[in-house]
Amino acid sequence: MSKKIGSILVLVILLVSACSPAGTSTPTAGPAGTKTPMPVPSATPGPSTTLKQDTLLYSGPGNADFDTTASLNAGATVTLLAMYGDFVQVNAVIDGQENTGFIWKEALSLLPSGLPELTADQVPLALFYQPQCSPGSYNSAQEAVTYLNTSNNYHDTESSSFPLVAPLKIEMSSMHVSGSNSAAIKVLGIPEQTTGDWWQGITRMDVGYSQGHYSIGIRDGRTDAIALFINLPLTTDQGIQIVFDQPEGKSIHILDGAGNEVQTVNLATSPELSLPDGLFPNGVVYIGTALGPQTSFTVKGLRIGEAPAGAWSEAQDGYYTQPGLAELAAAHHVTIGTEFLVGITPDPRYCRTMQREFNVAVLSEFSSPGIWLGPGQYDFSTIDQAVDYASQHGWRIRASHLIWGAPESLPAWLKNSNYSQDEYIQIMEQYIRDIVGRYKDRVQEWSIANEAIDRSFSSGADYWNDKIGPDYISLAFITARQADPEGVLIFNDYNNQSPQDDMKARIINKMYTTVKQLTAEGVPIDVVGMQMHLFMPWLNNSLPPQKADVVATMQKFASLGVRIYVTEMDVDLAKQPGSQVEKWTFEAGVYGDIMEACIESGVCDSFATWGISDASSWISCDSIGCLNEKNADPLMFDPSYAPKPAYFAVRDALLSDFTIVPTPTQ
Numbered sequence: 001m002s003k004k005i006g007s008i009l010v011l012v013i014l015l016v017s018a019c020s021p022a023g024t025s026t027p028t029a030g031p032a033g034t035k036t037p038m039p040v041p042s043a044t045p046g047p048s049t050t051l052k053q054d055t056l057l058y059s060g061p062g063n064a065d066f067d068t069t070a071s072l073n074a075g076a077t078v079t080l081l082a083m084y085g086d087f088v089q090v091n092a093v094i095d096g097q098e099n100t101g102f103i104w105k106e107a108l109s110l111l112p113s114g115l116p117e118l119t120a121d122q123v124p125l126a127l128f129y130q131p132q133c134s135p136g137s138y139n140s141a142q143e144a145v146t147y148l149n150t151s152n153n154y155h156d157t158e159s160s161s162f163p164l165v166a167p168l169k170i171e172m173s174s175m176h177v178s179g180s181n182s183a184a185i186k187v188l189g190i191p192e193q194t195t196g197d198w199w200q201g202i203t204r205m206d207v208g209y210s211q212g213h214y215s216i217g218i219r220d221g222r223t224d225a226i227a228l229f230i231n232l233p234l235t236t237d238q239g240i241q242i243v244f245d246q247p248e249g250k251s252i253h254i255l256d257g258a259g260n261e262v263q264t265v266n267l268a269t270s271p272e273l274s275l276p277d278g279l280f281p282n283g284v285v286y287i288g289t290a291l292g293p294q295t296s297f298t299v300k301g302l303r304i305g306e307a308p309a310g311a312w313s314e315a316q317d318g319y320y321t322q323p324g325l326a327e328l329a330a331a332h333h334v335t336i337g338t339e340f341l342v343g344i345t346p347d348p349r350y351c352r353t354m355q356r357e358f359n360v361a362v363l364s365e366f367s368s369p370g371i372w373l374g375p376g377q378y379d380f381s382t383i384d385q386a387v388d389y390a391s392q393h394g395w396r397i398r399a400s401h402l403i404w405g406a407p408e409s410l411p412a413w414l415k416n417s418n419y420s421q422d423e424y425i426q427i428m429e430q431y432i433r434d435i436v437g438r439y440k441d442r443v444q445e446w447s448i449a450n451e452a453i454d455r456s457f458s459s460g461a462d463y464w465n466d467k468i469g470p471d472y473i474s475l476a477f478i479t480a481r482q483a484d485p486e487g488v489l490i491f492n493d494y495n496n497q498s499p500q501d502d503m504k505a506r507i508i509n510k511m512y513t514t515v516k517q518l519t520a521e522g523v524p525i526d527v528v529g530m531q532m533h534l535f536m537p538w539l540n541n542s543l544p545p546q547k548a549d550v551v552a553t554m555q556k557f558a559s560l561g562v563r564i565y566v567t568e569m570d571v572d573l574a575k576q577p578g579s580q581v582e583k584w585t586f587e588a589g590v591y592g593d594i595m596e597a598c599i600e601s602g603v604c605d606s607f608a609t610w611g612i613s614d615a616s617s618w619i620s621c622d623s624i625g626c627l628n629e630k631n632a633d634p635l636m637f638d639p640s641y642a643p644k645p646a647y648f649a650v651r652d653a654l655l656s657d658f659t660i661v662p663t664p665t666q
Contacts, residue, residue: 045079045081046079046080046081046112046115047079047112048077048078048079048080049077049078049080049108049109049110049111049112050075050076050077050078050108050109051072051073051074051075051078051103051107051108051109052107052108052109053074054072054074055072055103055104055107056068056070056071056072056320057069057070057071057090057092057101057102057103058087058102058103059101059102060102060123060308061084061085061086061087061089061102061118061123061308061310062085062087062126062308062309062310062311062312062313063104063312063313063316063317064313064315064316064640064642065126065308065348066102066124066126066308067352068320069099070094070099070101072092072094072103072107076092077092077093078090078091078103079092080108080111080112080115081100081115081116082115082116082117083105083115083116083117084102084117084118084123084308085308085309085310085311086105086310086311086312087102087103087310088102088103088104088105088108088111088115089101089102089118090102090103104312106312120307120308123307123308124308125169125303125305125306125307125308126305126306126307126309127304127305128159128162128168128285128287128304128305128306128347128348129159129287129302129303129304129305129346129347129348130346130347130348130351131144131299131302131346132145132351133345133346133347133348133350134147134345134346135147135342135345135346135385135386135389142300143173143300143301144298144301145298145299146296146297146298147183147289147296147297147298147299148291148295148296148297149179149291149292149293149294149295149297149381150294150381150384151293151294151379151381152293152294153293154290154291154292155290155291156192156288156291157288157289157343158186158188158191158192158286158287158288159286159287159288159343159344159346159347160286160347160613160615160616160639161191161284161285161286161615162284162285162287163283163284164247164280164283164285164306165247165306165309166247166306166307166309167243167244167245167247167249167306167307168187168243168244168247168249168280168285168304168305168306169241169242169243169244169303169304169305169306170185170187170207170240170241170242170243170303170304171239171241171242171301171302171303171304172207172240172299172300172301172302172303173238173257173301174236174239174300174301175209175214175236175297175298175300176209176236176297177209177236177295177296177297177298178296179292179293179294179295179296180291180292180293180294181295182208182209182290182291182292182295183208183289183290183291183295183297184207184208184209184217184289184290185206185207185208185289185299185302185304186204186205186206186207186287186288186289186290187204187205187207187279187285187287187304188202188203188204188205188279188286188287188288189203189204189249189278189279189280189281189282189284189285189286190202190204190281190282191286192204194623195624197224199219199221199223199224200221201221202219202220202221203219203220203221203275203280203281204218204219204279205218205219205279206219206226206290207240207242208290209236210231211231212236213231213232213233213234213236214232214234214235214236214240215229215230215231215232216228216229216230216232216254216265217230218267218273218275218279220273220274220275221274222274227272227273227274228265228267228270228272230263230265232254232262232263233262234256234262238256238257239256239257239301240255240256240257241254241256241257241259242254242255243255244279246278247280247283248277248278248279248280248281248283249267249278249279249280249285250266250267250275250277250278250279251264251265251266251267251268252264252265252267267279287304313642315640315642315643316642316643319642319643322651324356324357325357325358325647325651325654326356326357326358326359328651328654328655329654331654332599332654332658334598334599334606334607335359335360335396335605335606335607335608336357336358336359336360336606336608337358337359337361337362337396337398337567337607337609338358338361338362338608338612339362339364339400339568339608339609339610339611340354340358340361340363340386340390340395341611341616342385342386342389342390344616345389349613349640349641350612350616350641353612353613353637353641355393357612358395359395359396360395360396360397360398360445360606361390361393361395361396361398362398362567362568362608362610363387363390363397363398363400363443364400365382365383365386366383366399366400366402366435367400367401368382368383369408369409369410369411369412370382370411371383372410372411372414372431373411373413374413375427376430376434378435380438387439391442396444396445397442397443397444397445398443398444398445398446398447398490398567399435399439399443399445399446399447400447400450400492400567400568401448401450401492402432402435402446402447402448402480403428403431403432403449403472403476404447404449404450404451405449405451405452405463405464405465405466406450406451406461406463407463408625410463414463415463419467421467421468421469424464424467425468425472425475428472428476428479429475432476432479432480432483433479433482433483436480436484436487437483437484440483440484440486443484443487444486444487445487445488445490445527446480446484446487446488446490447492447529447567448473448476448477448480448489448490448492449464449473449476449477449491449492450492450493451492451493451494452465452470452472452491452493453493453496453507453510453511453514454493454494454496454507456470456510457506457507464476473491473514473518473523477489477491477518477523477525478523478524480524481524488526488527489524489525489526489527490526490527490529490565490567491511491527492528492529492565492567493507493528493529493530493531494507494531494533495507495531496508496511496528496530496553497530497532497545497550497553497566497594498545498546498549498550498553499549499553500541500543500545500546500549501541508553508556511528511557512556512560515528515557516560519561525562526563527562527564527605528557528558528562528563528565529564529565529566529567529568530553530554530564530567531567531569531610532567532568532569532594533568533569533570533572533610534569534570534571534572534590535571535572535573535574535575535576537572537574537575537627537629542575542576544586544589544590544593545593545594546593547593547594547596547597547600550593550594550597550601551597551600551601554597554598554601554603554604555601555603557603558601558603563603563604564598564601564603564604564605565604565605565606565607565608566594566598566604566606566607566608567606568608568609568610569591569607569609569610570609570610570611570617570619570634570635571587571590571591571634571646572619572629572632572634573586573587573631573633573634574619574629574630574632580631583631583633584644584645584646585645587644587645587646588644588645588646588648589649590646591636591646591647591650592646592650592652592653595607595653595654596653596656599653599654599658599660600659601660602662609635609636610634610635611635612635612636612637612641613635613637613638613639613640614632614634614635614637614638614639615639615640615641617632617634617635619632619634620632620633620634636650
């Protein structure tokens, strides 16, 4: 999206979170990495007691909002400091080092009365934004994050929603802008529209830069202009705090870095604004950053969040009792991947889940029509951002997809072109050489000729087949191998996991015949990919694939000398009968069976879902390109990133012992 921001503020790049444990030398089952939480004042040391059960030490009072910093064994002695909700602040000596953190009160052998109660301003914020996890460049020594927009367009993004239980608080110690001087951190109660006028009905506040000072711009959704602009008397080399009075966001207090009040603004009664219900009328907040063209935006000490509830989350109980999926799967020589959305990374929940559970980042940016501007002409900015981030975090990268004949993946100039067959071959091969050549040292896996078999049964469904013919498949693989001799080349398709009905059997049989013919001709196909989008709304079949059939199908393809990946799994529950508990139990059975099939087959090297949380799945989201299916709940984590039964079913499968089914030969 590109949006004008008036003469001062601008557009954005996301934020939201916490992604790694703080200050401990003890390995834990929690998320990896580092973060700098707000300092927590420690109360005067109180009595000591022992733990009646194994437990975890958290960086703040919550097992859902905060990271684990250490594991503590039953019988360990801790010194009690203070209470906050369901948690007790304690000192614990670990490997000779004193650690301060929070543990669940029920883990204590004895909880004496009279412990002091911490107030909300004495505990870390439950963060909605974590610069360490954002797609910017983070300098831990300075606690600074720098966002770059190297394109000639405005760059505007925003997070998924966060429910507000307590008033929002925004802190930063400084900001610096160069280039267009148009940059801002934004918070929204009603997000920008993806169709029609982007500004219609939104509620948004930008904290930005104006002539060396902080500025605040508020939009109320009546026009595309900022309705209220405040140029603050605080220079951007100073600290600033913005504190809302209520979760609805009806009024704000603006303070300097030392906590001295600078200005108070009542948004609900301001004559310039039409915000009678506040900035967050629906009780949720979206967070982002906005950058003008060719702009660098550096923010130090940025924190956005609310006072924690201090409540123990039953949904998270037991989540950290085992290592993450990626670590468990390594014992079976299987990687765990997901469609990785760099725009959501500042969300602490997304960040910590990605780091803990997955080791393959599947980048759908390679399917974006916006990158291909013409023959030999590209805008790499979107792909560069995703590839750079994934590379920096050490994940294996899968390009999804290098060549895909779906109309939605093609730029308008190509769809409207009228070249000869030979010219289309040259255009496609040049594109492959250019893209693979640019990224081959960082991208390890390439999905090629995506859905070529499924789409071959429908006229006009595969652009490249229409323009070149079925030979485009072999041409694409051969060109990709020439450009990247070491890359894993994937022949990915849909409905090819089990011959449970005539349609799927037809796809499997044709794909088997095609792979057999092409590999016999020396075409370099390394992997057959099974998407595993199950129970899509346009399908009538409501029965899950049987594990034995999936194992047999995997081995059928593997007999041709290829390996198998599960590449895009999700389970659409929208049409499944029963209560949510019953539907989630059904979903868990499906996920567990597919993971078991992957392992038992002995030929499956990767298991990937198409997204992490139900909050951002393409099936359930309401943005352009989403199916907006209600109650679809297709992934392993719920909208709050709590693990669902499907997650534990996959984890249980990885913890089990398996007898590998022998693979038949041709």
